[in-house]
Amino acid sequence: MPDTHALNDRPVTVYRHPKSGHCHRVELMLALLEVPYETVDLDMANGAHRAPEYLKISPLGQVPAIEDNGITLADSNAIITYLVERYGEPTTWIGTDPLEKAQVQRWLSIAAGEIAAGPCAARLVTVFDAPLDHEAAKAKARDLLAVMDSHLDGRDWLAADRPTLADIAGYSYIAHAPEGGVSLAEYPHVRSWIARVEHMPRFVAMAGSPILA
Structure with a gap:
C-alpha cells in the first residue's frame, strides 16, 4: 500500500451528512485504507448543500464530496474508486x-x-x-x-x-x-x-x- 502520509499533506476533507449511507461508504473506505480524514457536516435541512461555495465542489448539491490536496470530487462510488487508485492497491x-x-x-x-x-x-x-x-x-x-x-x-x-x-x-x-x-x-x-x-x-x-x- 502506498505511504498515505507521503501522498497527502493534510487530511482528506469529507463533506457529509453523518447518517448518510453514501457518506459512510466513503468514510469506511478511508478508514480501511488508513487515510487520515476530517469531516464537515452539512446542514442540509437549511440548504447548506445548495450554497454556491459547496456547488463548486459538488455541482449537483449532493453528499458526499471530498477535497484532497486541491482535488475535489463528488459521488460516493467515484470517490471510493479514486481513493483506492490513489492510496490503496487497485487490483485488490x-x-x-x-x-x-x-x-x-x-x-x-x-x-x-x-x-x-x-x-x-x-x-x-x-x-x-x-x-x-x-x-x-x-x-x-x-x-x-x-x-x-x-x-x-x-x-x-x-x-x-x-x-x-x-x-x-x-x-x-x-x-x-x-x-x-x-x-x-x-x-x-x-x-x-x-x-x-x-x-x-x-x-x-x-x-x-x-x-x-
Missing part, C-alpha cells in the same frame, strides 16, 4: 482480471440502482421523512435481498474471493436496512456477509446509527 479492490473488474462494476451499478431504490429509499422515508413510496421501496429492498442472499450462498464476498469495492459500496444501506423497516431475518447469508465486513480491520460504523445486523 477493483479486480485482478477483466471478469473480476466487471463483477465489481456490476455491484457498483447495483449500489447506485437497486440499493438506492430499495433499502436506501426505504430508510430515507423513516430517517429523513422523505416523500417516497415506502411500501414500494421496501418491496424492492426485499427483492434485492433475496437475490443477494442467493448470490452469497457459498461465497464470502460479493465480487471476488476477498473484499472489493463491491462490498464497500453495498454494505452501508444493506446493513442498515432495518432502519427503513426492512428486516434481515430471512437472509442469513446477507447477515453473515455484513458480519464479515464489520470484522474487517479498521472498520468504522456509521455515525449516530447502530449496527443492526
Whole structure:
C-alpha cells in the first residue's frame, strides 16, 4: 500500500451528512485504507448543500464530496474508486482480471440502482421523512435481498474471493436496512456477509446509527 502520509499533506476533507449511507461508504473506505480524514457536516435541512461555495465542489448539491490536496470530487462510488487508485492497491479492490473488474462494476451499478431504490429509499422515508413510496421501496429492498442472499450462498464476498469495492459500496444501506423497516431475518447469508465486513480491520460504523445486523 502506498505511504498515505507521503501522498497527502493534510487530511482528506469529507463533506457529509453523518447518517448518510453514501457518506459512510466513503468514510469506511478511508478508514480501511488508513487515510487520515476530517469531516464537515452539512446542514442540509437549511440548504447548506445548495450554497454556491459547496456547488463548486459538488455541482449537483449532493453528499458526499471530498477535497484532497486541491482535488475535489463528488459521488460516493467515484470517490471510493479514486481513493483506492490513489492510496490503496487497485487490483485488490477493483479486480485482478477483466471478469473480476466487471463483477465489481456490476455491484457498483447495483449500489447506485437497486440499493438506492430499495433499502436506501426505504430508510430515507423513516430517517429523513422523505416523500417516497415506502411500501414500494421496501418491496424492492426485499427483492434485492433475496437475490443477494442467493448470490452469497457459498461465497464470502460479493465480487471476488476477498473484499472489493463491491462490498464497500453495498454494505452501508444493506446493513442498515432495518432502519427503513426492512428486516434481515430471512437472509442469513446477507447477515453473515455484513458480519464479515464489520470484522474487517479498521472498520468504522456509521455515525449516530447502530449496527443492526
